[in-house]
Amino acid sequence: MRDVAVIGAGVTKFGERWDDSFRDVFVEAGLKAVQDAGLTGDRIDEIFVGNMSGGRFVNQEHIASLIADHSGLALEGHVPATRVEAACASGGLAVRQGAQAVSSGLSDIVVVGGVEKMSDVQSDQSTEILAAASDTEWESFYGATFPGLYAMMARRHSHEYGTTREQMALCSVKNHSNATMNPTAQFRREISVEDVLNSPTLADPLNLLDASPITDGAAALVLAPAEDARRCTDTPVYIAGIGQASDAIALHDRRTLTTVEATEVAVERAYSSAGIGPGEVDVAEVHDCFSIAEIIAVEDLGFFEKGSGGAAVEEGLTELNSRVSVNPSGGLKACGHPVGATGVKQVAEVALHLRGDAGERQVDGAEVGLTHNVGGTGGTAVVHVLSREAPR
Amino acid sequence: MTVPRFWRKIDNRYNLRGTRCGNCGTAFFPPRRICPGCRRDGSVETYDFEGRGEVITFTVIRAEPPSMDGQTPYVVAIIETPEGARFTSQLVDVEPDDVEIGMPVEATFRKIAEDGADGVIHYGVKFEPTARD
Numbered sequence: 047m048r049d050v051a052v053i054g055a056g057v058t059k060f061g062e063r064w065d066d067s068f069r070d071v072f073v074e075a076g077l078k079a080v081q082d083a084g085l086t087g088d089r090i091d092e093i094f095v096g097n098m099s100g101g102r103f104v105n106q107e108h109i110a111s112l113i114a115d116h117s118g119l120a121l122e123g124h125v126p127a128t129r130v131e132a133a134c135a136s137g138g139l140a141v142r143q144g145a146q147a148v149s150s151g152l153s154d155i156v157v158v159g160g161v162e163k164m165s166d167v168q169s170d171q172s173t174e175i176l177a178a179a180s181d182t183e184w185e186s187f188y189g190a191t192f193p194g195l196y197a198m199m200a201r202r203h204s205h206e207y208g209t210t211r212e213q214m215a216l217c218s219v220k221n222h223s224n225a226t227m228n229p230t231a232q233f234r235r236e237i238s239v240e241d242v243l244n245s246p247t248l249a250d251p252l253n254l255l256d257a258s259p260i261t262d263g264a265a266a267l268v269l270a271p272a273e274d275a276r277r278c279t280d281t282p283v284y285i286a287g288i289g290q291a292s293d294a295i296a297l298h299d300r301r302t303l304t305t306v307e308a309t310e311v312a313v314e315r316a317y318s319s320a321g322i323g324p325g326e327v328d329v330a331e332v333h334d335c336f337s338i339a340e341i342i343a344v345e346d347l348g349f350f351e352k353g354s355g356g357a358a359v360e361e362g363l364t365e366l367n368s369r370v371s372v373n374p375s376g377g378l379k380a381c382g383h384p385v386g387a388t389g390v391k392q393v394a395e396v397a398l399h400l401r402g403d404a405g406e407r408q409v410d411g412a413e414v415g416l417t418h419n420v421g422g423t424g425g426t427a428v429v430h431v432l433s434r435e436a437p438r
Numbered sequence: 439m440t441v442p443r444f445w446r447k448i449d450n451r452y453n454l455r456g457t458r459c460g461n462c463g464t465a466f467f468p469p470r471r472i473c474p475g476c477r478r479d480g481s482v483e484t485y486d487f488e489g490r491g492e493v494i495t496f497t498v499i500r501a502e503p504p505s506m507d508g509q510t511p512y513v514v515a516i517i518e519t520p521e522g523a524r525f526t527s528q529l530v531d532v533e534p535d536d537v538e539i540g541m542p543v544e545a546t547f548r549k550i551a552e553d554g555a556d557g558v559i560h561y562g563v564k565f566e567p568t569a570r571d
């Protein structure tokens with residue numbers, strides 16, 4: 047098995063992009079990443095793309111062919127392209143598939159993309175489409191919305207550990223603050239704890255400003271064998287460890303409601319293949335689809351003890367350049383959450399920090415970074431550990 | 439939801455009919471065909487739940503999905519039966535502010551949703567606080 051490097055990354059502007067189509071958004075990200083890698087299209091051996099629901103958001107399936115075609119890699123070159131789907135974790139799984147293709151030796155240069163165009167449907171339709179990431183027959187049938195399921199995790203976390211409404215709100219406040227420094231973020235404005243607490247309630251105890259938004263956007267990476275990486279770029283970033291895990295799709299079937307066990311298992315697999323522990327992580331992009339999800343994530347990833355995530359956020363230990371810089375991009379909450387793109391954007395963001403290219407929001411001296419991408423309420427989780435240093 | 443898709447679940451949804459593993463005794467609602475603990479060594483059979491349980495966690499839905507048009511606010515909860523099975527349902531005949539984790543509840547047959555004004559009406563089991571005596 048070969049080690050794998052990220053040699054190029056590109057992220058589009060995230061937001062409601064009324065003027066742009068699905069294919070416009072994807073092509074923009076792909077071009078940025080390939081340009082960043084300093085390559086030409088004829089070097090690309092294979093494409094993987096994460097996408098949750100092109101079929102329902104833009105009535106388009108067969109996304110992989112569409113993307114190869116409009117990237118100019120189908121009529122010329124007939125480059126193989128594969129779509130990967132795992133709801134909100136589609137992007138992270140596409141990265142893993144791409145890394146495995148390089149690692150196995152089947153392909154040398156792989157482009158991994160993620161894309162979602164969510165604003166072409168009405169907002170109640172998008173709520174329904176996203177709810178399909180849960181168990182349609184036994185959760186959403188009974189009126190459990192996606193915010194409702196996370197609200198039930200929040201309620202239980204507060205019950206067991208005393209996590210407060212304000213601690214949850216502080217995740218949104220921090221992420222909005224980070225997003226003011228990210229030119230591609232959807233919401234580049236500060237918000238206060240009061241703003242979060244006074245925003246309309248979606249499902250008690252979670253409010254509108256606890257939730258990630260509806261977003262259009264795409265992200266792409268170029269992966270190459272680690273041994274060739276320095277021939278393409280002076281600042282390769284290495285994939286030091288990968289872990290993926292599954293759990294019951296329905297929240298009610300999980301052994302616990304306050305831990306996402308798929309995250310715990312995925313991160314353990316990633317740490318052990320990277321040969322590091324949570325204390326060595328400088329920067330992490332974690333899956334904050336709701337504020338409570340960030341609190342649970344920083345516990346499950348091993349940054350803080352179970353039950354102390356809320357207090358850690360309150361003490362500022364997850365702010366930029368603190369103990370561990372969590373979601374410097376603004377996270378899903380403020381950078382935006384084009385579901386299939388998120389897992390790819392997370393890797394692109396961490397790569398920028400490890401290269402020292404993150405501008406105003408740069409995490410100082412970042413050596414090791416982590417990405418954490420979750421499907422649904424925790425039926426799938428995937429973690430990537432990235433490092434500036436080449437694997438031993 | 440098409441009529442057959444709903445129809446094939448009626449027996450389970452109307453009667454709280456789940457399954458149980460004959461090997462280890464674990465009970466499942468919603469029903470499972472394979473016991474995750476025993477897999478090929480298990481023998482999963484039909485099992486009827488009594489309709490009693492307790493609230494493990496809950497939320498009050500205030501932003502409604504299209505399928506629940508006009509119903510908000512409504513309470514969604516995860517309920518655990520004495521056999522240890524957990525599932526999602528709604529709580530009714532209780533003020534949202536009075537719901538608590540650990541509250542004993544019992545099944546009651548109700549309308550769940552309808553597919554628009556001319557569509558199929560979906561029924562199933564919701565839960566209400568257990569009458570104290």
Ligand SMILES: [Zn+2]
Nearest residue numbers: 459462473476
């Ligand atoms: Zn069994």
